[in-house]
Amino acid sequence: MPIQSGTENRSADTSKRLTVLSGPSGVGKSTIVQEIRQHHPEVWLSVSMTTRAPRPSETDGVEYHFTTEDDFDRMIADGELLEWAGFSGNRYGTPRRPVVERLTAGIPVLLEIDLQGARQVRKTMPGAFHVFLAPPSWEELERRLTGRGTEPAEVVQRRLATAREELAAEKEFDATLVNTSVQDVRDELLTLILASRV
Ligand SMILES: Nc1ncnc2c1ncn2[C@@H]1O[C@H](COP(=O)(O)OP(=O)(O)OP(=O)(O)O)[C@@H](O)[C@H]1O
Numbered sequence: 001m002p003i004q005s006g007t008e009n010r011s012a013d014t015s016k017r018l019t020v021l022s023g024p025s026g027v028g029k030s031t032i033v034q035e036i037r038q039h040h041p042e043v044w045l046s047v048s049m050t051t052r053a054p055r056p057s058e059t060d061g062v063e064y065h066f067t068t069e070d071d072f073d074r075m076i077a078d079g080e081l082l083e084w085a086g087f088s089g090n091r092y093g094t095p096r097r098p099v100v101e102r103l104t105a106g107i108p109v110l111l112e113i114d115l116q117g118a119r120q121v122r123k124t125m126p127g128a129f130h131v132f133l134a135p136p137s138w139e140e141l142e143r144r145l146t147g148r149g150t151e152p153a154e155v156v157q158r159r160l161a162t163a164r165e166e167l168a169a170e171k172e173f174d175a176t177l178v179n180t181s182v183q184d185v186r187d188e189l190l191t192l193i194l195a196s197r198v
């Protein structure tokens with residue numbers, strides 16, 4: 001399992017217990033997060049707000065809090081989001097309060113967010129550790145995104161175009177995990193989440 005470590009410059013505050021997982025659409029972030037949810041309840045997983053419609057397999061409050069554009073606007077205006085971004089025609093954001101509460105209580109927190117959100121967190125939570133999830137190859141990324149079957153072809157193409165930009169940003173992250181084996185990545189990610197968290 002290749003891990004490439006980057007420069008670490010993390011301050012001694014509660015945000016050092018925060019880990020951010022990003023990577024191109026279809027690389028397997030949600031799959032890894034689901035594995036962490038099942039096997040490592042000691043890690044708290046943030047549940048994002050989104051204006052996207054639920055997929056048939058998704059339950060409100062589990063994968064996401066599904067909400068309206070108006071409510072999302074209100075949350076931004078009221079400062080309730082730690083970060084937020086527009087992605088492939090929808091908006092996604094991290095509710096601030098539950099994250100801050102867990103971090104203050106000393107609980108490790110994992111965010112699964114896109115590159116734009118990760119960049120915001122790097123500025124506002126400078127102690128956070130940023131992990132980039134990379135595909136074994138471009139062809140495999142295309143296969144996974146298409147094979148998932150959750151988006152129409154034009155949305156897949158839009159997400160793949162964004163994926164090229166996201167792959168180019170890998171060097172901004174503190175570590176890279178290549179998602180060849182879900183179990184290996186789960187274990188490596190857990191090691192990174194629990195490292196340097198005292
Ligand atoms: N290591 C792996 N080997 C093979 N298939 C995988 C692996 N990891 C995930 N997948 C599959 O790839 C597809 C995309 O995974 P997933 O939905 O977790 O990606 P994602 O990064 O969360 O995407 P998005 O950002 O669009 O939400 C799924 O069908 C999943 O089962």
Ligand SMILES: Nc1nc2c(ncn2[C@@H]2O[C@H](COP(=O)(O)O)[C@@H](O)[C@H]2O)c(=O)[nH]1
Binds near residue numbers: 024084
């Ligand atoms: N900036 C944020 N990005 C988020 C958040 N929650 C999820 N995401 C990212 O959105 C895309 C698309 O997700 P999908 O479920 O529609 O496939 C993906 O990259 C997620 O990581 C968030 O709170 N903020």
